[in-house]
Amino acid sequence: MELDDHAEDLASDLGVDKEEVKSDLQNLVEYSVPVDEAKQSLRRKYGDGSSGGSGSPSSKEIGDITPDDGNVTVTGTVLTAGKRSIRYQGSDHVIVEGELADETGTIDYTAWEDFGLSPGDTITAGNAGVREWDGEPELNLGESTSLSFVDESLQLTQEIGGEATLADLQTGDRARAVEVAVLECERRTIDGRDGETEILSGVVGDESGRLPFTNWDPAPEIEDGGPVRIENAYVQEFRGVPEVNVSEFSTVTELDREIEVGADTTTMAVSEAVATGGIYDVELVGNVIAVRDGSGIIQRCPECYRVIQKGQCRTHGDVDGIDDLRVKAILDDGTGTVTVVLDDELTAAVYGGTLDDALEQAREAMDQSVVADTIRERIVGREFSVRGHLSVDEYGANLDAERFEESDDDAQARARTFLEAVEKVAEIDDGADAEEVDA
Numbered sequence: 001m002e003l004d005d006h007a008e009d010l011a012s013d014l015g016v017d018k019e020e021v022k023s024d025l026q027n028l029v030e031y032s033v034p035v036d037e038a039k040q041s042l043r044r045k046y047g048d049g050s051s052g053g054s055g056s057p058s059s060k061e062i063g064d065i066t067p068d069d070g071n072v073t074v075t076g077t078v079l080t081a082g083k084r085s086i087r088y089q090g091s092d093h094v095i096v097e098g099e100l101a102d103e104t105g106t107i108d109y110t111a112w113e114d115f116g117l118s119p120g121d122t123i124t125a126g127n128a129g130v131r132e133w134d135g136e137p138e139l140n141l142g143e144s145t146s147l148s149f150v151d152e153s154l155q156l157t158q159e160i161g162g163e164a165t166l167a168d169l170q171t172g173d174r175a176r177a178v179e180v181a182v183l184e185c186e187r188r189t190i191d192g193r194d195g196e197t198e199i200l201s202g203v204v205g206d207e208s209g210r211l212p213f214t215n216w217d218p219a220p221e222i223e224d225g226g227p228v229r230i231e232n233a234y235v236q237e238f239r240g241v242p243e244v245n246v247s248e249f250s251t252v253t254e255l256d257r258e259i260e261v262g263a264d265t266t267t268m269a270v271s272e273a274v275a276t277g278g279i280y281d282v283e284l285v286g287n288v289i290a291v292r293d294g295s296g297i298i299q300r301c302p303e304c305y306r307v308i309q310k311g312q313c314r315t316h317g318d319v320d321g322i323d324d325l326r327v328k329a330i331l332d333d334g335t336g337t338v339t340v341v342l343d344d345e346l347t348a349a350v351y352g353g354t355l356d357d358a359l360e361q362a363r364e365a366m367d368q369s370v371v372a373d374t375i376r377e378r379i380v381g382r383e384f385s386v387r388g389h390l391s392v393d394e395y396g397a398n399l400d401a402e403r404f405e406e407s408d409d410d411a412q413a414r415a416r417t418f419l420e421a422v423e424k425v426a427e428i429d430d431g432a433d434a435e436e437v438d439a
């Protein structure tokens, strides 16, 4: 549904001006508030407490809540409570997000008011809104929710506090606590929502793996290189992979133990890796079955460095392109395919020459595509082991390669062995002398 349709919907439900609702809605959506949540909060603003449900809220156990429940009354223990700042109608609001659990299950919640929730608290939330997010129910605790703390403690199997390893973390996680080594860290200036601001970004690691991070309010403990304990981190997808976000509300403390960073990259089948929806640092092994267009010599925009076509940048229009080398190769391991993207250095290595060599070859042939053809001859039909960052979006799966090496296994030798075995079986079927089989 388009924003316009949502606005129409709301306006007729609430009996208010559509344009007014639409501009509110637009505002919220621009600040990454999911459209369902935005609609619900506008229903509250314009005085419809029902949030699409009917009757008075019934008491429910967490495991029984479905996205169809309009409002519920629920008792549970707060597993995690993480603050995060969002911008709503031009000003910053602090919300609290986390998980609530009882003996029957766990549910994500967002508290739009400061109820003073801490991990371990058991609460009864009367008239909590239920919304659907990614097919799952979530709780909205807001103005119309009556919240009380209860003394009773629940018999929970779930762990309180949000401790996690990096391998556990998934996009959408809130209020997680991790203990990590800082593997890479740089200070950068970005154009934030309040103008230029300095952030730290890099890579953290623990026994289970590595993940990129952004620290929005530079913590000296991280910049000093760690190891650190980070409490109240949240996980957001950035360029297709989960990223640890350390905000002004996160707590960073120096650790006095060393963190062993798992050296082994996870090797996965292509289908398995793609099914994760994006993974940082993975190894795939497969055959290169094709080299795609946009490989070999390419031109980039001097302003934004994105690849341009015929001297046209999508953002900057007519530009004088910068020559660069790149390969987009399709890797197939029998379970699925990914597009492996090689940067200039890896491309130069498989091409067997520098950018200048490539330009020279293209000049002599009076055709740039000879460079891609040379690369094609060198890698198509061979088996490679590729390590890098996998992102998955609507256009497919891309692996930004950090390493691209021909497999240790000699694929051709294996093919030969396989063919010989097949031939021998055929001979046996033909009634040939069985002694030949061992020859």
Ligand SMILES: [Zn+2]
Binding pocket: 301, 302, 303, 304, 305, 306, 313, 314, 315, 316, 317
């Ligand atoms: Zn550009």
